[in-house]
Amino acid sequence: MDPLPFRDPGLPVEARVADLLGRLTDEEKVALLHQHQPAVPRLGLSGFHTGMEALHGVARVGTATVFPQAVGLGSSWDTGLVRRVGEATGVEARGFHHRDPVAYGLNVWAPVVNPLRDPRWGRNEEGYSEDPTLTAAMGTAYATGLRGDHPRYLRTAPTLKHFLGYNNEDDRCATSSDLRPRVLHEYELPCFRGPVEAGAAVAVMPSYNLVNGRPAHLSPLIEDELRTWAPDGLAIVSDAYAPSNVAGMQEYLETQAEGHAALLNAGLDSFTDQDDDPTLMIESVTTALKDGLLEWSTVDRAVGNVLALRFRLGEFDPVDGNPYAGITSDVVGTHGELALEAARQAVVLLRNDSVLPLERGTKLAVIGTHADALFEDWYSGTLPYQVTVRRGLEEFASVSYAEGVDRIALRAADGRYLGVRGGVVGLGERALFDRFDWGDGVWTLRDVGSRRYLGTSEDGTLVAAATAPGGWDVRELFEPRLTDGGVVLHNTVGGIDTGPFAVELVADGVAAAVEVAADADAVVLVLGNDPHVNGRETQDRTTLRLPWLDLVRAVREANPKTVLVLVSSYPYALDGEEQHLPGIVWTAHGGQEQGRAVAEALFGRYSPSGRLPQTWYRSDDDLPDILDYDIIRAGSTYLYFTGDPLFPFGHGLGYTAFEYSGPEWTDGVVTVSVTNTGPVAGAEVVQLYSAAPDSRVRQPVRRLQSFHRVFLEPGETAVVELPVEHLWHWDVTTGRWVVEAGRYELMVGASSRDIRGRLVVDVAGEVVAPRTGALRALDFDDCDGVRLVDDEVVFTCEGAWIAFHDVTPEPRSAPPGTRLSVDGTSVVLTADVAGTRVKEVS
Numbered sequence: 001m002d003p004l005p006f007r008d009p010g011l012p013v014e015a016r017v018a019d020l021l022g023r024l025t026d027e028e029k030v031a032l033l034h035q036h037q038p039a040v041p042r043l044g045l046s047g048f049h050t051g052m053e054a055l056h057g058v059a060r061v062g063t064a065t066v067f068p069q070a071v072g073l074g075s076s077w078d079t080g081l082v083r084r085v086g087e088a089t090g091v092e093a094r095g096f097h098h099r100d101p102v103a104y105g106l107n108v109w110a111p112v113v114n115p116l117r118d119p120r121w122g123r124n125e126e127g128y129s130e131d132p133t134l135t136a137a138m139g140t141a142y143a144t145g146l147r148g149d150h151p152r153y154l155r156t157a158p159t160l161k162h163f164l165g166y167n168n169e170d171d172r173c174a175t176s177s178d179l180r181p182r183v184l185h186e187y188e189l190p191c192f193r194g195p196v197e198a199g200a201a202v203a204v205m206p207s208y209n210l211v212n213g214r215p216a217h218l219s220p221l222i223e224d225e226l227r228t229w230a231p232d233g234l235a236i237v238s239d240a241y242a243p244s245n246v247a248g249m250q251e252y253l254e255t256q257a258e259g260h261a262a263l264l265n266a267g268l269d270s271f272t273d274q275d276d277d278p279t280l281m282i283e284s285v286t287t288a289l290k291d292g293l294l295e296w297s298t299v300d301r302a303v304g305n306v307l308a309l310r311f312r313l314g315e316f317d318p319v320d321g322n323p324y325a326g327i328t329s330d331v332v333g334t335h336g337e338l339a340l341e342a343a344r345q346a347v348v349l350l351r352n353d354s355v356l357p358l359e360r361g362t363k364l365a366v367i368g369t370h371a372d373a374l375f376e377d378w379y380s381g382t383l384p385y386q387v388t389v390r391r392g393l394e395e396f397a398s399v400s401y402a403e404g405v406d407r408i409a410l411r412a413a414d415g416r417y418l419g420v421r422g423g424v425v426g427l428g429e430r431a432l433f434d435r436f437d438w439g440d441g442v443w444t445l446r447d448v449g450s451r452r453y454l455g456t457s458e459d460g461t462l463v464a465a466a467t468a469p470g471g472w473d474v475r476e477l478f479e480p481r482l483t484d485g486g487v488v489l490h491n492t493v494g495g496i497d498t499g500p501f502a503v504e505l506v507a508d509g510v511a512a513a514v515e516v517a518a519d520a521d522a523v524v525l526v527l528g529n530d531p532h533v534n535g536r537e538t539q540d541r542t543t544l545r546l547p548w549l550d551l552v553r554a555v556r557e558a559n560p561k562t563v564l565v566l567v568s569s570y571p572y573a574l575d576g577e578e579q580h581l582p583g584i585v586w587t588a589h590g591g592q593e594q595g596r597a598v599a600e601a602l603f604g605r606y607s608p609s610g611r612l613p614q615t616w617y618r619s620d621d622d623l624p625d626i627l628d629y630d631i632i633r634a635g636s637t638y639l640y641f642t643g644d645p646l647f648p649f650g651h652g653l654g655y656t657a658f659e660y661s662g663p664e665w666t667d668g669v670v671t672v673s674v675t676n677t678g679p680v681a682g683a684e685v686v687q688l689y690s691a692a693p694d695s696r697v698r699q700p701v702r703r704l705q706s707f708h709r710v711f712l713e714p715g716e717t718a719v720v721e722l723p724v725e726h727l728w729h730w731d732v733t734t735g736r737w738v739v740e741a742g743r744y745e746l747m748v749g750a751s752s753r754d755i756r757g758r759l760v761v762d763v764a765g766e767v768v769a770p771r772t773g774a775l776r777a778l779d780f781d782d783c784d785g786v787r788l789v790d791d792e793v794v795f796t797c798e799g800a801w802i803a804f805h806d807v808t809p810e811p812r813s814a815p816p817g818t819r820l821s822v823d824g825t826s827v828v829l830t831a832d833v834a835g836t837r838v839k840e841v842s
Contacts, residue, residue: 004043009317016311017304024303026296030285032303033264034271034278035237047102048310050203050237050270054108054146054156055126055379056085057591058092058332061104064381065092065335065592069569070112070138072346072588074128074613075652077685078709079141085342086111086145088335090155093146094327106313107157107237108146109205113139113191114166116614117637118626120541122169125377125531125569125588126161129613130637130649132187133704133726136194143200153322157309158200159237160192162207163226164216168626169540173245176210177629178788180778182697185730185737187631187639189225196229202309203235206268208242213789215246222267232312235305237270238263244273244280260284261293269302333384336593343590343597348610349653355561355582357604357655358522364397365520366390367404367513367555369436369548370528370567375589376470377531377569383592389526389565392599402516404525404551406435407448407507410499413485418501420447425454425462432506438533439547442492443478444469454478456494469532477533510554517558524602525555528567531589535570543620544573552577565598571616573646586612604655607682609709611652611751614638618646632698633782638752639700650704650751656682656714660756663748670705670722672748672757676712683711687749688722692729694742696768696806697781699729702752722748731768732779739765770808770825774842777829781805785831792839795831803828804841812841 005011006020021029023043031038037048053059056067067073067085076082089110096104112126115135128138139160148155165177165188179188195201204226206217217238227234246252247259260271260281271281288294310316319325349356358364366372372390374383393399409430410418417430432448445454452464455476469476477492486500517523527548535541546552546566556562556577563583566572567590578584587610590597601608615638617623622643624634631637638649656678663672670688686709689702706722724746731738744763749755777793785800786793793802795818804827814820814829817836821828829841 007316009321013308013311016316017307020307021300021304029299029303030282031278032306033269033285033299034281035273036276036278037306046315048315049102049105050107050306051272052093052096052105052108053379054089054093054110055112057089057381058096059379059381061096062382063333063384064096065333065339066376066380066383067339067342068346068590068594069125069377069380069588070128071116071125071569071613072590073142073342074134074138075348075588075610076342076345077134077611077613077707078345079137081342081345082138082141083145084338086142087148087155088145088338090146090148091327092332092335093156094324095329095332098327099329106154107159107203107309109159109161110146111139111142111158111195112161113195114162115187115191117167117629117631118623119544119571119614119617120535120623120626121167122535122540123537124535126379130615131613131639131704132190134613134707135191139191140195140198140200143195144198147200147202148324150323152312153314153324154202154309154312155324157202157235157313159203159205160195160201161205162239163192163204164188164207164219164221165211165629166207166209166216167629168209169536169538172538173208173242173249175627176213176787177627179211179629180780180788181732181735182632182730183630192226193229196226196234197231199231202232202312203237205237205239206242208239208245210250213787215250215252217242217246217268218252218262218266220266227267233305233308235269235309236267238268238272240272241274243268243271256280256284257287257291258293261288264294264298264302269305336384339591340593340596343587343593344600344606346587346590346610347597347601347608348586348612348651349601349608350586350647350651351578351581351584352653353582355522355563356602358397358563358602360396360603362397363521364393364399365402365516365523365559366393366399366526367402367516367523368526368551369403369405370565371403371524371526372401374592374594375530375567376468377589378537380591385592387593387595389524389595389598392595392597393524393602396599396603400516400520402513403434403509404513404548405509406505407509408433408435409504409506410501411504412499412501420450420452420464423450423452423463423465425464437547438530439545440534440542441479442534443480444476444530444533445478456491456496460494460496462496462498469530474532510551513551514554514558517555517562520559521561523555523559523562524565525552525562526565526567527552529569531569540626541570544571544617544623545620546572546574549575549577552581556580563602565602567594571614573617573619578646604680607654607656607680609652609654609683609685611650611685612647613649615641615645615649616647618644639703642701645753648751648753650685650687651754652685652751654682656680658684658712658750660748663746663757663759665746665759665761668724670724670746670748670759671719672722673717673719674710674712675717676714679714681711681713683709684750685709686720686722687751688724689747689749689752689755690724690727691745691747692727692740692742693745695729695740697729702747704752705746727763727765732776733768733771738768739763741765741767770806771804772808772810774840775804775807775812775827776840777802777838779804789837792837795834795836795838797834798831800834801828801830815841
């Protein structure tokens with residue numbers, strides 16, 4: 001018997017999808033709109049669900065290879081490495097799929113390509129860089145590895161997250177990101193366009209927030225931009241619970257039927273909502289169809305886009321022709337060597353005043369909260385093994401160790417102590433707790449006897465059960481609240497108060513660290529963040545300041561030969577301590593091999609070659625409000641920041657030196673010779689930046705054009721070619737990309753501030769004429785006190801204004817509620833009444 005046409009691998013995917021759609025009932029189609037697609041036994045369809053987390057290795061499904069966090073992969077500036085990490089992750093995802101094809105789906109939710117605009121963002125660790133060119137390159141590389149290179153079949157189906165304008169966690173479902181056209185087209189969209197246009201990503205997830213007053217899941221840009229870039233189609237899958245938010249907490253539409261219809265009409269294909277219960281979605285879509293809010297053709301499009309992924313994954317084909325179908329679960333957790341290579345490339349040497357590399361046999365003090373611990377995050381797998389910094393350093397030196405935290409006991413008013421027995425917490429025999437003070441008034445308390453963390457259970461009972469803080473609701477976090485009777489421990493999740501207690505200091509962590517430091521030849525002080533505390537999904541950081549600065553100061557005063565190793569999901573401000581430390585190293589949480597990679601770097605087994613993927617600022621004062629997405633006006637990111645950074649974008653040192661000669665410019669390519677003039681082999685990341693001093697609009701102070709990582713032996717020279725592809729900007733007068741005619745400065749160097757060679761070139765681009773006629777309000781050049789809602793500017797207060805520059809003088813009228821002033825070729829519109837909305841000035 002001939003197979004049904006949809007099972008014929010010789011037919012095009014589009015024809016197979018159309019055939020299968022024609023065989024499904026209306027009820028079956030609606031059910032397939034949910035993330036958890038049910039089986040259709042009569043057609044031989046198994047159950048399927050979108051979404052396996054795979055940000056830096058397969059996550060949330062058990063033990064798997066854990067690679068550095070995405071921001072750490074971004075620090076490598078190595079697209080080849082990142083592609084191989086994506087490939088290994090895709091292979092392990094196939095391995096899990098082999099264990100259980102329904103439970104472990106192959107639509108992977110990675111990579112995250114939101115640019116890291118503000119380092120206080122709680123999910124900073126998930127992105128690659130603050131720069132759109134580097135973000136797009138890394139996202140394309142990782143997604144390419146995930147999807148594979150077979151012309152017919154996908155290894156996995158990568159999904160870009162999160163479209164669009166998403167860089168804040170606090171109130172993320174209710175806040176609106178204002179993206180005027182230049183910010184949208186120059187900063188946000190390129191991060192997504194690169195991986196989609198390359199065919200590397202086959203799906204996209206919209207974000208929780210609103211953009212210009214409209215939920216991102218309803219953005220017209222899904223159809224007008226995203227889908228126009230995709231060579232082989234694109235599935236749009238929602239974020240968890242976002243669909244019901246539209247008519248829920250966002251109150252954008254009145255009913256769930258209206259909300260679900262609007263989502264499908266905007267381009268959504270799959271509803272991730274109400275966990276595995278599709279009832280709300282089925283009822284809402286069915287009502288929308290009955291009420292004429294939705295056409296069946298739109299349902300067919302949505303179901304068809306997800307079915308197309310299933311076809312491309314080979315679900316309905318014989319296994320013989322699919323090179324990925326034979327991957328078994330034996331591959332899971334087998335990529336330790338690659339994890340070590342990635343961890344090495346994630347290490348960034350920020351400062352070295354002749355203290356590194358350390359000499360073998362050094363009597364070494366290893367101190368700090370992160371010296372003998374590795375940390376998982378929201379989107380990491382379970383570590384198959386752990387090499388901590390302490391363990392790695394023990395291969396090179398004699399090590400003494402101090403964690404550097406206080407050990408305390410908690411005594412109640414009646415004289416009894418808080419005790420722990422078998423995980424049960426109560427008043428009785430005294431327990432000792434190691435107190436971790438993470439700043440912002442947050443403690444975690446680890447029971448010394450069991451090494452379990454104090455927390456609350458679902459019913460509010462105090463327990464000591466967790467081996468580390470974690471979970472969606474981190475129940476191990478306490479705010480110490482001082483009262484007349486002592487310290488009350490307020491659990492930040494359950495809201496339960498325990499106490500008051502007198503806090504008895506049993507052992508002073510700083511004093512113990514100082515004692516160990518003073519007795520050593522050198523100190524390695526390892527500090528950082530816990531990815532579940534004070535900066536995580538649902539919570540932004542309140543400050544850049546490192547919370548352990550008292551410990552840093554005390555240790556380096558006890559032993560000036562102190563190297564600070566920061567292990568964190570984001571940059572820190574050091575309050576001037578960097579001036580007193582001869583060595584500073586940073587790495588993102590680096591997975592199972594982090595400690596070995598750091599130790600090898602400190603002792604010179606390799607020359608560090610990581611480079612910062614985002615600016616490290618000196619203080620919070622260098623940053624605008626976290627909700628200010630207009631990087632041009634706010635002067636934020638390395639692109640527009642004119643202040644003095646702590647460490648600039650692209651910065652990173654090594655143990656060798658590189659000399660640049662040239663550069664030369666030919667046919668849109670800059671060529672430079674780079675020679676390793678130092679004593680050891682090493683990698684240099686050659687970076688090309690541009691500036692447009694003659695532009696009629698404000699352009700970046702410097703803008704990454706391209707980069708190339710090259711490994712050189714001592715004395716070896718390489719000729720590096722760097723294409724110049726991003727001289728354009730978004731021209732609001734014509735609504736398109738434009739390369740202006742004029743002079744451009746091209747700068748090649750080792751970072752955005754370490755420039756080794758410059759060229760000034762004349763580019764025969766376009767001459768942009770002054771603006772004439774009506775001025776679209778969104779196309780302002782500067783502003784103050786305004787918000788954006790769809791295609792209108794809303795003046796939030798009397799005196800708020802927008803300005804247009806390079807405008808041809810001609811008669812114009814002020815819209816109601818505003819007044820118009822003209823200064824030469826500049827037009828300024830000022831509000832007389834708060835709440836005034838303006839679409840254009842004509």
